[in-house]
Amino acid sequence: MNGVPLRCHAAASALLGFTLLTAPALRAQAPTIDTVIVITHDVFDAAEASRNTAFAIANAIRFKTRPEIVRRELLFRAGQPYDSARVAETERNLRRLGLFREVTIDTTRIAGGLAAVVETRDGWTTELQLNARSTGGEFTWSVGLEERNFAGVAAAVGAQYRRDADRTAWTFLAGWNRVLGSPLLLAGAYDDRSDGRLGVWAVGFPFRALGDKTGLEWTGEAGRYRVLQFRDGDAIDTLQRRALRLRMGGAVAPYTADDGYVRTGLVAQVKREAYVAWADTSSPVPDSVSGVVGLQLDWRRARFEVVTHYNGFAREEDLDLSTRIRLAAWVAPAAFGYRRSGVGPELEAQTGVAWGRAFVRLEVQANGLFTTDGLDSARVWSGLTVASRIASRHATVLHLEAGVRRGLPPGAEFDLGHGLGPRAFDSHAFTGTRSVWGTLEHRWFAVDEVLHLMGIGVAGFLDFGGAWYADQPARAGGDVGIGLRLGATRATGANVGRFDLAYRFGDEWSVADGGSGHRWVLSFGRSYTF
Template sequence: MVGRPDGLTAGAVVAIAVSLAVAPSGRLAAQTDRPADRPSDRQIIDTIIIENGNIFDRDDATPDWVAHLANKLHMRTRQWVVRRRLLLQRGAPFDSARMAESERALRSLGVFRSVRVDTVRSQPDGKLALRAVTSDGWSTQPQASFTSAGGDNTWDVGFIERNFLGTATEVVLRYGRNPDRSHLDFDFINPLFFGRRTLLTLRYRNLSDGRRGEWHFGLPFHETSAPYSLETYGEAAQERVLRFRDDALLDSTRHHLLRAGIIGGIAATATTHSFTRLWAGWEWRREDFGATDTSRVPYSVFSTVRAGIEIGSVRFRVLEHFNSYARREDVDVSPTLRLGVVLQSGVGYELSGQTSAVWKRGFAVLRLAANGLDSTRTQAELTVVSQNIPRHTLIAHAEGGIVTHPKPGGEFDPWTVQRGPRLFGAHDFTGTRTTWLVFEDRILVADQILGLMAVGLAPFLDYGGAWYGDEPARQGVKSHQNTRVSQPRKLSMSSAARASTR
């Protein structure tokens, strides 16, 4: 997933970013596009060496008592976690592309501050060993935040453990309140739940006006050359849906949802550099919307079949000082295209894809996502990133979308999804059209302060909003200066100075 301006969350929409300077320096390098090893050139891996380091080592500038205390309190990642994530095993032929993908797979766990996978020999003509060297990040993170924007206050407190008992399992417990409701959240995510590749995700939301739970279990396409995938999922919800227009509550309905599905795919062709996959899925869903002042709810059941094709090739960029400090990040700029047909009460479609351009210390990514059946939704984004000026990461991002005949709650609401113009109040922008343009300069002030802290600045300019098709565009503009404070040993970055008034 390509990194975005501070405060953005996941979701596909239109983003345009402009490279603002050109000068030598920066830390951005390609990790793929290397030639594949020919079978005749491959050597057999005789040994797997795992060196799983703690948070601090002897060479760190951190005070000894701090390093010793942190290492004692932290439970180091288990060696079997690293071993299961490696795509090369003892007795297998060496492949440089799979070694690079193994390194990315380890970083994607989100529990290491540094990862290196390479090969070593005890003697010049000795047997080949694959070595994985990791250093843990501090994974136990109390959470507390307060935001005030446009007269609306939002706060939450909680606890996140990203490496529970050293197993790369994420556990989240959080309580919060916003202008709409209060909520108690619980998440459990284990990417190695059963065997080497099986993922389990559990989420539960206890809301002041309802509740929601979801689960996901299965074997995804865990590597580029994976031969198949098979996953199941489900969701249950009873909740209130609020609809807003022109910054005012339009109506409120009760949402009842129960669904379960299965989706899988096979690789028609797959190498370490590209793939062609055929996929299909089936879903059963009961979903109804009813008035909040009645106990009688309609009962509507749907059965949906999906099938399609996905084509892609591998391209990643490895960055520093992008979304974090003192560690390398993988940015996925792989060209992909996914097409599908949806059969329910009629015939619908699904389409998503991305393409990219890369250059020394910079890249651009264009994404598109569209689907249609009873309603249609089309979103696109373009992002351009440049690290050509030393100690600066310049980002320009633009996005837009349109939706027709949305179900209640399906309208665009940037505040709800936390993806849109920042520092505006709750539901200031809602509708069936949306745009967002942002320019941001992430400036590195200090990368290592006693090995404990890094500091940066992130001035930005936001312009955009959301509106309905039968009204003039509702958009706004904000500029602000964020202070980015990060602990290099910690697994996430925090930002301060986000509160603002209109």
């Protein structure tokens, strides 16, 4: 009776041993790449440009991506075995640059050798930005010019003027992903506002691929600008924030693989910050300098799905369904400028799963600061996205999120309205330290390309949610309606505009609540992406 299991165990052990011995040999049998060919295309191909003078002019006035810009992002080289995981990650990294509307990597045989053919089609990166947003009782707009592929080297420069609900501003930006072909990243932006100014910057050698072993970044901000606090749709306080913040972080990856990594590192921050009553901005304010040091651990099991007709039209999108956990512990000693010594734990987590043409993604973020007196400040947020693409050109998306904040600086409250949260409500309609909102939207991407320029679709939606303070009852409103979707098919990214007719219900739409008093409103702006 015992002989059969023993013989089975022996056979299984022999099979396992054979598998372990032959696994390296099987991997070694992957064909070797003999050459890598990079082909870059303009926004409109030669046939389209020859038939349409306007397309030919459009190609002529912009920068075409140089082949070496593509080559430096490749995670494979001639002489290496073909690795499908590295090819897929290379495609994702190229799409993430925001330069291309299409990326394909294929193989072919040339004179008996294996050639990897990398082909990219540029998106329209020279943008004359004419943006507008309306929620019935409020209209905001911006105009600007931005080039994300200056000189064809993946450098960005731009300027924009915007008129928001609270201020006007000129914004100037510049960035270079790989300075002179090196791993160095430089980026910065400057906001010249009607009520202040703010500059931000980033310099470093960031992680760009799952297999990268080290990363180093230095970021900062400096400025003086007005901060408004709202309650029940009305401004209750006006302050000026004066800040200089310097932050440096470095990490190493003791473990890397084609499907994930483990990274650990240190982060240090020095900050000088003060909030002054707007009426007292001319008064001198003593410096308030503080510093923190943190240790972080980041684990990720990568999993991506490539889809179309989800956030945009026929263009491929990378859905990140990875399982990731990032833990950090911050130390804020009184010797570093704080009133009391404290410790701050931090958690970021995400996971997702795909079932055929449907998927679910869950995200959680939480951090806090504990001192000898207990919990000093904290924020918790969670989001859930469920989507289905059962029918061709159709996507149904349910997104829910909720959060709580406590003890944070002025202006850090939840602030829903005018494009964030329920789409048919004005700016600052719902503000507070608690927030819950969600949307259910069905999208039909009816036509992918009209006149080689745009896609056309329609959508039906239901939004509901709000924000409130701990000392008041929940305040929420919603809307339901239908809308038109227009997407620039030669641009990069989803880049879809929405024109929605919405019927409002709940709080904050009536005149008594400070709204326009109209239930039916026309709302337009950027389409929601999840």
